[in-house]
């Protein structure tokens with residue numbers, strides 16, 4: 438298990454989709470959707486650990502979503518599945534990544550299956566799932582991983598299979614950009630979720646018009 442000092446740069450697997458768009462992205466405080474997502478995750482985790490589905494605190498549509506996800510996991514994984522399993526990043530090439538918490542991970546016979554629940558809609562999550570695949574394969578010493586996103590809201594799934602090489606090809610370019618000393622922010626569709634918003638990239642993107650800058654930055658400038 439790798440030790441990580443607080444001074445080292447670190448990357449969360451869940452931030453990889455955002456870092457793929459902008460290498461300077463930094464997660465801001467959780468908004469209402471993220472808070473609702475956490476409650477759904479807790480209910481799913483508890484149900485998988487106890488086989489008792491407790492929907493306390495869930496809104497009506499969330500109850501349906503989480504129950505669907507629970508049934509999906511039971512139907513598509515083996516009894517060896519683990520939920521909310523924390524695994525350290527194994528290997529120097531991903532030593533800058535934080536420990537990963539898998540919603541569900543199932544060792545399987547030949548292919549390790551990693552599953553992530555999403556309360557919202559598809560949003561370019563492939564890099565996150567590729568990182569889970571790398572760690573899942575290394576932890577269970579498998580050559581292949583299947584990564585599945587399950588979307589409770591739409592009751593849909595999205596699976597992808599990786600070899601180690603294929604998963605690394607997804608995450609390593611992102612890690613390299615994030616660790617580059619000369620990285621620059623890039624306006625993207627995740628800016629609203631970023632702690633740094635608005636940043637210097639917005640100033641550049643609006644070509645320095647002082648009226649627009651004042652409107653966006655207000656007293657932050």
Ligand code: SF4
Nearest residue numbers: 459623628631634636
């Ligand atoms: S606000 Fe800036 S740093 Fe954050 S994601 Fe957008 S461009 Fe990148």
